[in-house]
Amino acid sequence: MQSKIEQITANIKAGKTTAHEQVEQALKIAKEKESLHALLETFEDYALKRADEIDAKVKNGEKLGRLVGVPYVAKDNFLTSVGHTTAAAKILDNFESPIDATAIQKLNAEDAILIGKANLDAFAHGGSTENSAYGPTHNAVDNTRVAGGSSGGSAVAVASGIVPFALGSDTGGSIRQPGSFNGVVGYKPTYGMISRYGVVAMASSTDVVGPLTTTAQDAVIVSDILAGQDGHDGTVHPDYFKPQTTTVKKKSVIGIIDDFVSDGVDEDVKKNTLELADKLGQAGCEIKHVSLPMAKYALAIYYIVVPAELSSNLARFDGIRYGVRNKEAGNIDDVYGMSRNDGFMPENKRRIMIGSYVLSSGFYDAYYLKAQKARTLLINEFNKLFEDCDYLLCPTAPTPAFKLGENTDDPLKMYLADAMTVPPSLAGLPAISVPNGTDENGLPIGAQLIGQMKDDAGLLNFAESVEDIVNA
Numbered sequence: 001m002q003s004k005i006e007q008i009t010a011n012i013k014a015g016k017t018t019a020h021e022q023v024e025q026a027l028k029i030a031k032e033k034e035s036l037h038a039l040l041e042t043f044e045d046y047a048l049k050r051a052d053e054i055d056a057k058v059k060n061g062e063k064l065g066r067l068v069g070v071p072y073v074a075k076d077n078f079l080t081s082v083g084h085t086t087a088a089a090k091i092l093d094n095f096e097s098p099i100d101a102t103a104i105q106k107l108n109a110e111d112a113i114l115i116g117k118a119n120l121d122a123f124a125h126g127g128s129t130e131n132s133a134y135g136p137t138h139n140a141v142d143n144t145r146v147a148g149g150s151s152g153g154s155a156v157a158v159a160s161g162i163v164p165f166a167l168g169s170d171t172g173g174s175i176r177q178p179g180s181f182n183g184v185v186g187y188k189p190t191y192g193m194i195s196r197y198g199v200v201a202m203a204s205s206t207d208v209v210g211p212l213t214t215t216a217q218d219a220v221i222v223s224d225i226l227a228g229q230d231g232h233d234g235t236v237h238p239d240y241f242k243p244q245t246t247t248v249k250k251k252s253v254i255g256i257i258d259d260f261v262s263d264g265v266d267e268d269v270k271k272n273t274l275e276l277a278d279k280l281g282q283a284g285c286e287i288k289h290v291s292l293p294m295a296k297y298a299l300a301i302y303y304i305v306v307p308a309e310l311s312s313n314l315a316r317f318d319g320i321r322y323g324v325r326n327k328e329a330g331n332i333d334d335v336y337g338m339s340r341n342d343g344f345m346p347e348n349k350r351r352i353m354i355g356s357y358v359l360s361s362g363f364y365d366a367y368y369l370k371a372q373k374a375r376t377l378l379i380n381e382f383n384k385l386f387e388d389c390d391y392l393l394c395p396t397a398p399t400p401a402f403k404l405g406e407n408t409d410d411p412l413k414m415y416l417a418d419a420m421t422v423p424p425s426l427a428g429l430p431a432i433s434v435p436n437g438t439d440e441n442g443l444p445i446g447a448q449l450i451g452q453m454k455d456d457a458g459l460l461n462f463a464e465s466v467e468d469i470v471n472a
């Protein structure tokens with residue numbers, strides 16, 4: 001599929017359009033699509049000024065960045081020195097960051113233009129963007145439905161044509177699932193491929209940064225810029241991301257994870273996934289049916305490990321160092337307690353309580369330690385599958401986008417939407433959601449492709465072939 005990013009940069013370099021026009025157009029569409037509530041803030045003055053600076057560089061024949069004049073938005077858990085960074089939580093309502101996250105710095109250095117910040121579930125806790133303190137984002141295809149989450153604003157900003165790409169973060173599915181719900185590409189790299197410096201931490205052992213785009217090729221272009229070591233994030237591997245330009249070189253062996261095309265999965269989701277497997281078979285891939293028995297424990301593991309980590313990470317929001325402080329609080333305990341009570345959403349509080357519980361001395365062994373052991377068994381199962389398979393295939397989510405409000409009273413139902421995205425997150429594996437048709441109501445369905453650790457370039461290459469097959 002044709003890269004939107006390349007189209008824009010080529011036209012700017014050829015003088016057929018300007019960065020100024022691109023930014024104006026993005027801001028105009030953002031205004032037209034305001035009711036979807038994809039964005040929490042837009043930066044008209046800043047973005048147009050940047051565009052004019054870039055247009056001057058084009059005119060003067062100066063060296064241009066790889067994303068010259070391309071407008072983008074970032075999920076509002078990326079620190080940006082322009083505007084606010086709220087993580088969609090009241091406790092950071094007025095927070096202005098003194099720095100840009102490394103990902104933002106790298107994109108800006110390539111002459112991309114940040115035009116706004118995208119909505120999310122507060123602190124990225126959620127799968128529908130309904131946990132935002134500023135109200136939900138609506139699905140780009142059916143506005144009575146959820147955007148998915150937690151990078152719902154980023155997905156809708158791309159799907160509704162505001163920007164060609166957006167930054168998201170993914171801890172258990174937050175890029176892939178909203179990508180799938182809105183019919184765009186959502187790519188979660190191998191853990192440690194892209195610096196997380198300047199991204200509000202959720203669960204440090206699974207958090208990753210990645211792009212939402214309209215094509216896999218655009219995910220390659222953006223990831224090539226974002227990948228690489230950063231002195232501020234010691235978990236980033238030395239550079240290994242080398243985009244491949246060839247189409248699938250050898251006959252790939254694709255494992256369909258049978259556990260995820262079984263009972264409880266929407267019929268159309270199952271049908272589209274199995275049809276894709278057939279088409280891949282016809283295209284010369286070897287298709288194997290495989291099983292991941294530990295997958296049935298993945299949500300239980302995730303909802304112990306992740307709350308444990310996030311309860312520690314959120315301890316820093318104490319009403320003193322960042323953001324909002326309760327004005328009535330008369331002593332230090334009240335400053336902490338009342339500010340945190342005002343500033344966190346119910347879902348944040350639920351997770352902080354679970355996390356504190358599973359880490360407490362009497363329960364650590366029974367919950368946290370056991371969950372980590374089970375996580376290792378899941379990782380071993382993935383490793384075993386990759387002895388025979390190059391890539392794994394399954395749906396991205398068990399259903400297409402659900403109705404706004406449908407799951408808000410039932411956290412467990414909401415968590416089930418993560419059943420397929422959580423396992424690769426726990427294992428640190430790269431995974432990408434590519435659009436794979438629609439259901440009978442026209443709602444987008446995503447196919448999740450999972451690769452081996454550090455085979456991001458191969459996975460994205462495979463994703464491009466899958467796109468071609470789906471669109472043939």
Ligand code: GLN
Nearest residue numbers: 124126127171172173174
């Ligand atoms: N929906 C998942 C959760 O609520 C994933 C969130 C994420 O990846 N940030 O934890």
